[in-house]
Amino acid sequence: MKLFYGEINGNNVIINDEEQQHIVKVLRMKDGEDIHVTDGKGKLASGKLIIEGKKAGIEISEIKENMPEFSPMLHIAIAPTKNIDRIEFFVEKAVEMGISEITILQTEKTERKNVNIDKIRKQAVAASKQSLRFHFPVINDLIKIQDFLKSIDPEHTFVAHCHENLERIALKNIPKMEKLTFLIGPEGDFSEKEIAFLAENKVRAVSLGNQRLRTETAGVFVAAWNYYNMI
Numbered sequence: 001m002k003l004f005y006g007e008i009n010g011n012n013v014i015i016n017d018e019e020q021q022h023i024v025k026v027l028r029m030k031d032g033e034d035i036h037v038t039d040g041k042g043k044l045a046s047g048k049l050i051i052e053g054k055k056a057g058i059e060i061s062e063i064k065e066n067m068p069e070f071s072p073m074l075h076i077a078i079a080p081t082k083n084i085d086r087i088e089f090f091v092e093k094a095v096e097m098g099i100s101e102i103t104i105l106q107t108e109k110t111e112r113k114n115v116n117i118d119k120i121r122k123q124a125v126a127a128s129k130q131s132l133r134f135h136f137p138v139i140n141d142l143i144k145i146q147d148f149l150k151s152i153d154p155e156h157t158f159v160a161h162c163h164e165n166l167e168r169i170a171l172k173n174i175p176k177m178e179k180l181t182f183l184i185g186p187e188g189d190f191s192e193k194e195i196a197f198l199a200e201n202k203v204r205a206v207s208l209g210n211q212r213l214r215t216e217t218a219g220v221f222v223a224a225w226n227y228y229n230m231i
Contacts, residue, residue, distance in 0.1 A: 001036050002029075003129045005136075008039040013047075013058050020056040023049070029056075040128065040136030042067045067134040073179045074226040075101035077148055078219050079186035080112040090216040090223075091120055095127035095137055097227035100179075103140040105148060109188040115142050145183070145194060152181055154202035159183040160218055161190050161205055168207040171225055180226065182206075184218045 004023065006015040015023070015037055023029050031051040035058055038044050044064045050057040076099060080087050091102060102124070104115050121139045128136045156179050161168070174180075183190075183203070190198075195205065208218055 001132055002034065003036045003038060003132055005040060005125055005129060006037045006045075008037065008043040008045055008063065011060060011063065013037050013045045013060060013063075015056055015058065021054075023056040024051065024054055038067075038129075038134045040125070040134070042069065042135050044134050069135045070098035070100060070230060072177055072226060072229060073100040074098070074223065075103065075179070075181040076184060076219055076222060077103040077105045077145075077181065078184040079105045079107045079110045079215060080115050080142075081187060081215050082111045084112065084115070086214070086216040087115075088120065088123055090219040091123050091139075092127045093220045094223035095124050095133070096131040097223045098133070098230060099137050099223050099226070100135075101138040101140065103148060104142045105183065105185075106142055106144045107186050108191045108194055110186045117141055146197070148183075149198070149201050149203070152203075153179075157181040157183070157203045158206045159185075159190065159195065159198050159203050160208050160222065161185060161195055162212055163189070163192065163195060166192075166195060166205060168205040171206055171208065171222075174206065176229070182222050184215060184222070187215055 004015055004019045006013055029049055031049060033049045035049040036044060036046050037058055044067055045058060045060055046062045047058045047060040050059055117139060124137055124139050156177050160182060208221055213221060
């Protein structure tokens with residue numbers, strides 16, 4: 001399946017401008033080839049490619065709505081690493097494994113204060129198309145941990161940290177839920193003050209095993225664990 005991103009309104013399908021350039025200039029696709037377009041919100045249009053000069057369109061043969069979404073839905077709030085490539089790696093792999101939402105989290109020990117969210121959103125779109133997703137994940141702006149907690153349901157929220165002296169439950173002991181949110185800290189982990197603050201807000205702590213994982217590895221691990229639960 002050759003999947004591209006665009007707008008789908010009723011029977012009107014407009015392929016994204018950058019996608020059109022990619023089709024015409026990079027892939028050099030030919031008029032009449034099979035093509036599929038998703039709006040990233042659960043709609044999928046199928047048909048034949050129409051090339052008009054430098055523009056690409058679609059002659060629609062079918063539009064499907066309400067394509068199946070991943071379950072359980074996973075939201076990971078993760079602190080950015082000093083080397084941004086590592087977070088970009090996490091985003092790509094987590095999107096491929098069906099993550100529903102990503103929030104970039106500013107914590108006490110976060111070294112990187114600025115993140116190019118637009119670039120991360122583009123990477124999420126690319127990874128969604130690569131893995132044939134019809135529901136693209138939400139990528140939220142950088143937010144302070146205190147503000148983030150105002151918008152979450154603590155009943156479905158967990159924090160992964162490495163403080164062995166504090167109570168943590170194992171991943172396998174988390175009950176099945178339709179929606180899950182995980183907080184993953186920066187290099188250096190969450191501070192004990194932050195963990196106490198999370199506990200006060202009824203966010204339960206989990207252990208990801210005996211090994212100490214890098215921030216991006218922890219994120220990929222949680223995404224893979226959730227992906228396994230989808231199967």
